[in-house]
Amino acid sequence: MQSLNISTSAMRGIQQALDNTANNLSNIDTIGYKRRVASFSELLTDSMNEQPAADNKNRNSPVGIRIGSGAHLAMTKLDLGQGSLKQTDVPTDVAIEGDGYFLVTRKIKDANNVTVDEESRFTRNGSFKLSFDQDENGYVLHTSSGHILTDDSGTNIVFPEPVKNISISPDGAFSADGMPAPVKIGVWNVENPDQLKQVGENLFDAELAFRAGPQSKYTSAYDNGVTLLQGALESSNVSMTEEMSQLVNIQRAYQLNSRAVGISDQMMGIANQLRSR
Template sequence: MQSLNISTSAMRGIQQALDNTANNLANIDTNGYKRRVASFSELLSDSMTEQPAADNQNRNTPVGLRVGSGARLGLSKLDLGQGNVKMTDVPTDVAIEGQGYFLVTHKIKDANGAVIQEESRLTRDGSFKVQFDDDEGGYVLHTPSGHILTDNNGVNIVLPEPVQNIEITPEGALTANGVAYGNIGIWKVDNPDQLKQVGQNLFDAELASGENPATKYANAIDEGIATLRQGALEGSNVTMTEEMSQLVNIQRAYQLNSRAIGISDQMMGIANSLRSR
């Protein structure tokens, strides 16, 4: 039975690793996407069959024969490697070079159209578009999902009129028609692995409605770990060859454990047939 449990737990973890690899491949062309790397951890081990005293000499392991219980997917770690920067020459396309995330917001309304709360999200996708927003009473820079870009105080950047000649400096200063509209906020996350993915290439910023992000995150530009490049987009850091190699390894591991289950079932069938004679 132990062999069945070990192989079953391993196949369950391998299936999750396969899902992780499939998600990476599906987002190979997603702007600013960061791949996740699956890592496994060992389950609890049992100590069985006490060893004679003579066998305990010069031993570094605990007394007894240790029998493992298999492995599981312990962590899906975020790979923070820089993606390839693609030049687009679109003024509202912005790529982050270095660490950090854009902070974007979205208003949640009830059935009557009243604003209930404002959710905050983090993203590396800098493909912004200018569009008029009724709630803000002006033109905003928004993501493909409709979230509005904020400044270094966590306040939505609003342009009072349709503008041209938008310029963004490497330090995040935004000007349009020669008028300054604040600095784009780029925020440093100390432990990105703890970020919760909420879909649409967004992470939950875990900020209360209207809360200043400076209370939880440091400004990555002030820290000197990030700069912005206008007219460019950061691509995904997923590498097709690496993911396909990982896919082959996962397939071989799944086949191995599937074969182990089949052999264990045969051995148990032989044992049952011997007892029945």
């Protein structure tokens, strides 16, 4: 029975690793996507110490027999490796060079069209579009999901009129014709990105309270040498070759444990036949 438990727990973890690889491959063309790497750990083990004293003579191994319970998928670690930069020459496209995230927000309204909450999300996708927003009564830079880009204080960047000749410096300074003064695009550093919760659309939950500024929880990534590149986008850091080799390893591991389940079933069948005689 123990062999069945070990093999089935391994097959369950391998299936989750397969799902993770499939998710990486499906996002190979997603702008700013960071791949996840499956990591396994050992389940609880049992130790049998009731051995005769005679068995302990001339023994090189520790006293007792350790019986494992298999392995499981412990976590899927976020790979923060820099993706390749793709030149687009679109003035509102921005790529982050280094470890950092844009903070984007979107208002949540009730049935009476009253703002009751605000979503705060992190993203590496710098493909922004300029359009008019009725709530802000001005023009904003927003993502494809409708989240608005914020400045270095966590406030939405709003322009009273359409801007032209946009210029974004490496330190995040945003300037254009008709702007009274430049604003600075906020890029934030997350100490432990593995704790960020993915919420879809290549976004992470920033876990900020309503109307709370990002300074209360995060630090500016510019202090760590992060720079911005205008007219470019960061590609996904997923490698097709690496993911396909991982897929082959997962398939072989699944076949091995599936065969172990079959052999264990045959052994128990033989034991039952011998007992019935």
